[in-house]
Amino acid sequence: MSTATTTPPASRHTPLSQRSPGSGVRRIKDRAASVLLTAAMVVAMIPLILIIFEVTRRGIGVVNLDFLTQTEPPPRREGGGYAAGFVGTLYIMALAILMSIPFGIATAVYIVEYGPNRLTRVIRFFTDVMTGIPSIFVGLFVYGLLVIGWGGLGFGTFTGAVAIAVMMLPIVTRSAEEMLRLVPNEIRNASYGLGARKWQTIVHTVLPAAAPGLTTGSMLAVARGIGETAPLLMTAFGSGLIVTAFQGEAQGAVPMQLYRGAMQPFEAGIDRAWGAALCLFLLVLLFTVIARWIGSRASVGNR
Amino acid sequence: MSTEAREAPQAPEDSQRGTLHSGRGRFADPVFKWIVAVCGTTVLIILALMVIRTTSEAWPVFAKEGFFGFLLGESWNPGGSRTEITGTYGAWPFIYGTMITSVIAIAIALPLSVMVAVYLTHLAPRRLAKPLSYTVELLAAVPSVIFGLWGLHWFLPNVLRPFFDGLEAVLGWFFLFEGPVRGVGYLPAGIVLGIMILPIMTAIIREVVAVQPVEQQMAAYALGSTRWEVITKVILPASFSGIVAAAMLGLGRALGETIAVLMLIGGSQSWGASLFGTGSSMASHIAATFGESSPESRIALMAIGVALFLVTMIVNILARVIVWRLGQITGDAAV
Numbered sequence: 001m002s003t004a005t006t007t008p009p010a011s012r013h014t015p016l017s018q019r020s021p022g023s024g025v026r027r028i029k030d031r032a033a034s035v036l037l038t039a040a041m042v043v044a045m046i047p048l049i050l051i052i053f054e055v056t057r058r059g060i061g062v063v064n065l066d067f068l069t070q071t072e073p074p075p076r077r078e079g080g081g082y083a084a085g086f087v088g089t090l091y092i093m094a095l096a097i098l099m100s101i102p103f104g105i106a107t108a109v110y111i112v113e114y115g116p117n118r119l120t121r122v123i124r125f126f127t128d129v130m131t132g133i134p135s136i137f138v139g140l141f142v143y144g145l146l147v148i149g150w151g152g153l154g155f156g157t158f159t160g161a162v163a164i165a166v167m168m169l170p171i172v173t174r175s176a177e178e179m180l181r182l183v184p185n186e187i188r189n190a191s192y193g194l195g196a197r198k199w200q201t202i203v204h205t206v207l208p209a210a211a212p213g214l215t216t217g218s219m220l221a222v223a224r225g226i227g228e229t230a231p232l233l234m235t236a237f238g239s240g241l242i243v244t245a246f247q248g249e250a251q252g253a254v255p256m257q258l259y260r261g262a263m264q265p266f267e268a269g270i271d272r273a274w275g276a277a278l279c280l281f282l283l284v285l286l287f288t289v290i291a292r293w294i295g296s297r298a299s300v301g302n303r
Numbered sequence: 304m305s306t307e308a309r310e311a312p313q314a315p316e317d318s319q320r321g322t323l324h325s326g327r328g329r330f331a332d333p334v335f336k337w338i339v340a341v342c343g344t345t346v347l348i349i350l351a352l353m354v355i356r357t358t359s360e361a362w363p364v365f366a367k368e369g370f371f372g373f374l375l376g377e378s379w380n381p382g383g384s385r386t387e388i389t390g391t392y393g394a395w396p397f398i399y400g401t402m403i404t405s406v407i408a409i410a411i412a413l414p415l416s417v418m419v420a421v422y423l424t425h426l427a428p429r430r431l432a433k434p435l436s437y438t439v440e441l442l443a444a445v446p447s448v449i450f451g452l453w454g455l456h457w458f459l460p461n462v463l464r465p466f467f468d469g470l471e472a473v474l475g476w477f478f479l480f481e482g483p484v485r486g487v488g489y490l491p492a493g494i495v496l497g498i499m500i501l502p503i504m505t506a507i508i509r510e511v512v513a514v515q516p517v518e519q520q521m522a523a524y525a526l527g528s529t530r531w532e533v534i535t536k537v538i539l540p541a542s543f544s545g546i547v548a549a550a551m552l553g554l555g556r557a558l559g560e561t562i563a564v565l566m567l568i569g570g571s572q573s574w575g576a577s578l579f580g581t582g583s584s585m586a587s588h589i590a591a592t593f594g595e596s597s598p599e600s601r602i603a604l605m606a607i608g609v610a611l612f613l614v615t616m617i618v619n620i621l622a623r624v625i626v627w628r629l630g631q632i633t634g635d636a637a638v
Contacts, residue, residue, distance in 0.1 A: 030529035037426050040418035041435065044505070047498045048442045054457045055449065106342035114336060123343045125623070126350055132552070132619035133353075133612065134559025136586040140608040141353045143601075144360045166349060173346070188312040198314040199335035227446020230561035230586070234593050255448045259562060262452045270456060277449045288444045292437070 052281075059278025062271050067279075072240050075261065075269030082276050084242045085254035088157070089226065091244075092236060092253055095161030096168060096225055101218050103165075104172025105207075111173075112180040113202055124177070130170040138166050139231030147235060156247035160236030167228055168221040175217025179210045216295035223287035227280060229255040254280055353612075361606035363388050373606060374398060379572050381592075381600030392603040394610060396574035400489065400582040401611070404564060405557040407493025407578070412501045413550050419501075420508035421534055436509065443502035451566030454495040455487070459567065463491050467579060481577040487569040490578040495563055500553040507552060511545030511629065512538060544625055551622035558615050561586040585611045 067081030107127070111120045142163040146153050153159055183206050191201040207214070232238070237250035238260065245251075254276050261273030314332075365373055367388045376393020383389070423436050467484045474480040515538050523533045539546075569581025570591050583591065589604045589611075596604060 026529050026532070030531040033531040033534070034426060037418050037422040040415055041422045041427070044415055044419045044439060044442075044501060045435075048438060048445070050458070051445060051449065051453050054453055103342050103345060106339045107346060110339040110343035114339065119340075120343070123346055127346055128623050129616065129619055130346065130350060132555045132559075132615060132622075134561070134586055134608075134615055136559065136561045136589050137353070137357070137608045137612045137615075140589065140605050141357055144356045144605060145352060149356065149360075169346065169349075185312050192312060192314050195315075197332050199332050201314065202335070223444055227448060229446070229448045230590050233590050237594075255446060255562075258452065259448050259566070262448075262455060262566065273452055274456075277452050280446055281449055284444050284446060285441075288441065 055274065055277045055281050058271070058274035059276075059281075062275030063278055067272070067275055071242060072257065072261075072269075072272065075264045075266040078268045078271075080272070082254055082257055082272065082279070084240055084252045085257040085276065086279075087242050087244075088160075088236065088239065088252040089254045091157050092160045092164060092232070092251065093222065093225060095158060096164035097218075097222060099161065099165035100168040100221065100225075101172055104169050104218075104221070105176045105214060107169075107173045108176035108180055109202060109207075111177050113198070113206065127170045127173045131174065135167055135228055136230040138163050139234040142166065142231065143234040154248050155235065155237035155250040156245060157236065157243065157249075157251040158247040160232050160251055160253065163231035163235040164225045164228055167231060168225045171221040171224060172218055175220065176210075176214050179213030179217060180206065182213065183209045212294050212297070216291045219287045219291035219294075223284045223291070226283055226287070227255055229253075229259055232256050357605055357609050357612070361602060361609050364392055364603045364606040368392050374610060377574075379603075381597060381603060383597045384599045385597070388599060388602070390600065390603070392600075392606065394585065394607050396572055397583050397585040397588045397607060398610070399574045400568060400584040400588075401558055401586070403489050403578070403582075404493040404496055404568065404584055405554055407490060408496035408500055408557040409550060409554055411494060411497030412504050412553055413546075415497075416501055416504035416508055416549070416553075417539070417546060419505045420512050421538070423505075423509050424512045425530070425534065425538075436506075439502050439505050441502075442498075443506075447499065447560060447563040448566075450495055450499055451563040454491065454563060455566045458495065459486055459491050463494065467491075471579065478576050479578050482579060484579045485569065485581055487567055488579050488581045489568065492564045492568040492584070493578075495567055496557050496560055499560065499563060500556045503556060504549045504553040507549035507626075508542070508546055511542045511549070515541050545629055548622045548625035548629070551618050551625070555615050555619045555622065558618065559586055559611065561590050565590050 066079065068086060069083050070079075070081045071084045072082060073080040107123065111124055114120065115124075142159055146159045146162060147155060187205055187209055188201055191205040196204065232253050233256060236253060236256070238256045239250045239252035240257070241252075243249050243251045258273050258276040258280065261269045261276065264270075368376060368391075373392060373394055375395050376391065377395045378391050378393050379396065381390040381392070419439065423432055423439075427435055464484070464486055467486075467490065470480055471482045471484050475482055519537050519541070520533050523537045528536070564584050565587035568583060568587055570583055570587065571581040572583060572588070574580075574582050585607050589607055593601065593604055
């Protein structure tokens, strides 16, 4: 350090601060690193582009009105569609939404509006932990609890919906919690100042103020729920026919049917699986994009 | 968290209200609180039920094989009994499959996600940064069954298969890359798994990298550092624990991922050192054999589920603790 006053001799001991960053090995290293990082970004984008391209290319020829309205013939035969899966997915998702979203939002209300106390901290921690539970384990749990366990309900729409709801619940709760925290305290104070009680403040002021954010979180959870396959295998079980029973009859769903179509050897069945992949992808994309759009619009409007 | 620091608004007490307000609202308040508290506690009840129900269901298997006997046993011969445990249940082949695919996935996703995160926060043109990170996040929204379909019917035959053949020709003498190349196996499953956990890891690392104090970086630049030196000597060392947390959350995902692995791993019940070999992961074995299993072997599958749950819980809780310690980041991306 003390010798740093003179012009550095061409030795290996030149301090970094005296070497020009614009020359020599360091510059080359820097340039190389920039290229490497950019390349990494490109590599990370490639799978998504490939998936979108391939799913669209193989799926577009399969999806038509028949695909949405007819049930699947044996895998060897062409034509027909995933009507059973669509009905099943719609049915299961409707039930799962009814179960998970009110519960999730209520949990978030409890955490944010009545916390922080010891119970809310515990709930919050385990909600975080719950996002990491393997989906297959959720399936096993619902199987053990409802399908063969208490009540012995058997496979069906309801048990499938319970499994999906358990998967969605922590996602809804976490995002709703963030959104409720964003509601400024001034709004709550104003409401109290007008004489509103706590429940009135929450129901009539806080929740409406957070509504766009809550919608975003719920839609992202739905997008996640639609694609779940593993827990349905052991709770709804799958069916190639349209099932309208609430419980007791094995129910189908698009992702399950897609999986079975993809794993059998006949070309016609695989083609239909690509069609289902396109539908599923569009659904998920639609929900994700709309959710983000609502979310971003709301956050601009708030400020 | 920031709102907690400020004083939370309080509803006026009943004594502060006039007699005008003594009506039904008085009872609505505690009732409302009760309802949301019960909903909140449901999460805990569900988790407790999960642990109790599955463990008690799977208990006979653990009792017969012993906990470590079950984990390390190498043969899986389900019996057909309805009432007792008659088969042999050793989960080692599936545990090995889970470990090896997860290690491959992390080996691919960790360096890539660090580089992408650094690129997004420090290198990307301002206008591109946001759309690019949205696109990476979009990858997280793709259902795993689509990854499986794409992996099995496009990625494997068109990209991985030729690559594997080349790898086998060059490195075939090395035990990890011993032939024959069958197509499906540990390696393709691990690679696709790596792609799947990339977005979640990138999202967390990006958050961690983004909150590193700018002053230190400015100081380093002022001392004449190049961007590369700032990244490797200032930003990454400070982000280390966040990167570890991200890797663990990614690992948690990889351990539990079912359908995509199931479609790509080959589904055999044996295990071998070669990465080209076929096998099963814990999750994929459960999903693959559940449908046509006897009641007895479903109990054994439940035992695998319990073991898998234990491991993912440990990994996840450790990761969460690290993330919570970091404080500044929300960990939202992990949802």
